[in-house]
Amino acid sequence: MLELKNVSYLVDDEDDGNRKEIIKNVSLTIEDGFVAITGPNGGGKSTLAKLIAGIYTPTGGQILFNNEDITNFSITERSKKGITFAFQQPVRFKGLTVKDLITIAAGGTLSFNDACGYLSEVGLCAKEYIDREINASLSGGELKRIEIAMAIARKTPLTIFDEPEAGIDLWSFQNLIHVFENIHDKAGGSIIIISHQERILNIADKILVLAGGEIQAYGPKEEVLPGLLKGTMTNPALEQDESLECPTLLGKMK
Amino acid sequence: MAQLNAIQKSLLENIADLHEVPSGAYNIRSDGGMLGRNTTANIDIVTKTDKPGIDIIIKPGTKNQSVHIPVLITQTGLKEMVYNEFFIGEDCDVVIVAGCGIHNAGDEGSEHSGIHTFHVGKNSKVKYVEKHYGTGEGTGERVMNPSTEIYMAEGSHLEMETIQIEGINSTERRTYAKVEDGASIVIKEKIMTHDRQVATTDFKAELVGTGSSADICSRSVAKDNSKQTFRSNIIGAAECKGHSECDAIIMDHAIVEAIPELTASNIDASLIHEAAIGKIAGEQLIKLMTLGLTEEEAEEQIITGFLK
Numbered sequence: 067m068l069e070l071k072n073v074s075y076l077v078d079d080e081d082d083g084n085r086k087e088i089i090k091n092v093s094l095t096i097e098d099g100f101v102a103i104t105g106p107n108g109g110g111k112s113t114l115a116k117l118i119a120g121i122y123t124p125t126g127g128q129i130l131f132n133n134e135d136i137t138n139f140s141i142t143e144r145s146k147k148g149i150t151f152a153f154q155q156p157v158r159f160k161g162l163t164v165k166d167l168i169t170i171a172a173g174g175t176l177s178f179n180d181a182c183g184y185l186s187e188v189g190l191c192a193k194e195y196i197d198r199e200i201n202a203s204l205s206g207g208e209l210k211r212i213e214i215a216m217a218i219a220r221k222t223p224l225t226i227f228d229e230p231e232a233g234i235d236l237w238s239f240q241n242l243i244h245v246f247e248n249i250h251d252k253a254g255g256s257i258i259i260i261s262h263q264e265r266i267l268n269i270a271d272k273i274l275v276l277a278g279g280e281i282q283a284y285g286p287k288e289e290v291l292p293g294l295l296k297g298t299m300t301n302p303a304l305e306q307d308e309s310l311e312c313p314t315l316l317g318k319m320k
Numbered sequence: 321m322a323q324l325n326a327i328q329k330s331l332l333e334n335i336a337d338l339h340e341v342p343s344g345a346y347n348i349r350s351d352g353g354m355l356g357r358n359t360t361a362n363i364d365i366v367t368k369t370d371k372p373g374i375d376i377i378i379k380p381g382t383k384n385q386s387v388h389i390p391v392l393i394t395q396t397g398l399k400e401m402v403y404n405e406f407f408i409g410e411d412c413d414v415v416i417v418a419g420c421g422i423h424n425a426g427d428e429g430s431e432h433s434g435i436h437t438f439h440v441g442k443n444s445k446v447k448y449v450e451k452h453y454g455t456g457e458g459t460g461e462r463v464m465n466p467s468t469e470i471y472m473a474e475g476s477h478l479e480m481e482t483i484q485i486e487g488i489n490s491t492e493r494r495t496y497a498k499v500e501d502g503a504s505i506v507i508k509e510k511i512m513t514h515d516r517q518v519a520t521t522d523f524k525a526e527l528v529g530t531g532s533s534a535d536i537c538s539r540s541v542a543k544d545n546s547k548q549t550f551r552s553n554i555i556g557a558a559e560c561k562g563h564s565e566c567d568a569i570i571m572d573h574a575i576v577e578a579i580p581e582l583t584a585s586n587i588d589a590s591l592i593h594e595a596a597i598g599k600i601a602g603e604q605l606i607k608l609m610t611l612g613l614t615e616e617e618a619e620e621q622i623i624t625g626f627l628k
Binding site for chain 2 (some may be wrong): 136167
């Protein structure tokens with residue numbers, strides 16, 4: 067269980083030098099299950115995820131994970147406590163292979179069968195990918211899937227995905243959703259997914275709408291989603307495109 | 321041959337991945353003398369008479385054989401200059417493992433300078449591995465200055481791998497290759513320097529033959545107050561392909577210089593160089609930390625992968 071108590075995050079604006087509040091006094095509790103975070107671009111979604119993962123340190127407030135105050139814990143400590151963060155923009159490494167990273171994610175040891183399992187869940191053939199370097203030879207979509215495979219290998223009680231659907235090519239949404247369900251079945255705990263996609267919001271137990279660094283709505287999907295769809299709530303970034311049946315085509319047309 | 325002592329064994333392991341005396345042809349030089357030698361029906365090793373060093377003569381058509389010629393120095397204050405010459409016949413396919421390990425327990429400098437000359441016969445394939453490693457608790461400097469000259473006959477191919485990961489205070493590497501028709505050379509260099517170490521490498525490849533090619537790739541990590549200089553010059557004097565790449569990670573207060581040079585004197589010469597120097601990206605460290613590594617472990621993982 068994750069608890070945020072009056073969490074704020076202020077940064078110095080590069081342009082005018084003024085203090086800018088990216089996250090404003092946010093309090094919320096995330097229990098087991100799926101929580102989707104949505105809202106307009108620049109609303110603070112990724113910042114909130116980075117505050118939870120320890121990449122940023124809050125300028126105010128407290129973060130509790132399983133009743134332990136982790137506000138001042140480093141990224142490594144939080145990772146060891148069981149928090150996983152799948153980046154929106156996966157990082158490239160010259161020289162490190164898919165196997166190296168998945169092995170680290172799995173905690174140091176990895177059998178070929180396990181690696182094969184993690185990779186096939188994201189639609190990649192282990193034989194073909196296991197020894198590939200995580201460098202510029204991999205496409206954005208491939209990197210994104212490897213990023214998700216690492217999260218699967220971690221098997222932690224809290225997994226945060228920052229826009230997992232972005233850049234996913236030649237792969238269906240249905241599989242991505244299947245991945246989230248699998249993680250939940252195997253590891254239990256909470257899965258937080260930052261997304262603009264209606265189909266991902268649809269599988270969430272709860273939806274959090276974040277805009278201007280503040281919570282606009284947080285509640286069961288049944289209560290929050292209809293409002294988002296009707297447009298009674300500010301969420302210009304929500305995509306309701308029916309052509310999502312074929313994300314590949316959509317991705318290519320964009 | 322004489323038994324290897326523990327220090328010699330450890331050096332041998334580090335520079336040639338050898339745990340015992342190698343199979344096949346070898347010549348082990350230790351503290352200026354010969355510790356052991358083995359020749360085979362196809363590979364002869366002869367001591368030079370006019371200067372220190374050996375001639376390695378490989379008969380035409382020799383396939384899937386290897387030669388090890390490691391140099392070990394365990395005596396503080398020893399300075400030597402060695403000339404080794406390889407005569408590789410036509411249509412060979414061989415692996416040559418050289419390398420030098422210095423264990424300096426004293427306070428006087430130990431120094432090994434080697435000039436290796438390769439004559440690669442027509443259509444022969446050679447893999448040449450050279451590892452440099454220094455150790456020892458003494459304050460004496462460990463210095464290595466390897467020079468390599470490579471003459472490649474038509475249709476031959478040579479792949480050279482040079483690795484210097486630890487313990488060499490100062491090194492100046494010069495490599496020259498002359499590449500004839502249809503011949504190709506691939507050079508892969510890996511260097512890591514720390515403390516106040518200085519490493520200079522200078523590659524020069526002359527592509528004189530039609531369809532010749534050179535591919536030079538250097539990856540290095542410079543830590544602490546160390547200094548590295550990378551120079552490469554590919555000269556395209558025929559219809560040829562040349563590529564050089566220098567990729568360096570800079571850390572702490574190190575200095576890295578990259579000076580790639582290309583010279584074309586033929587309209588069909590196609591030459592490319594790439595050079596990049598940068599620190600470890602913060603997001604790489606963060607990613608590995610989110611997977612449970614500490615910052616130090618993440619850094620080590622990134623460097624190990626980069627130099628792998």
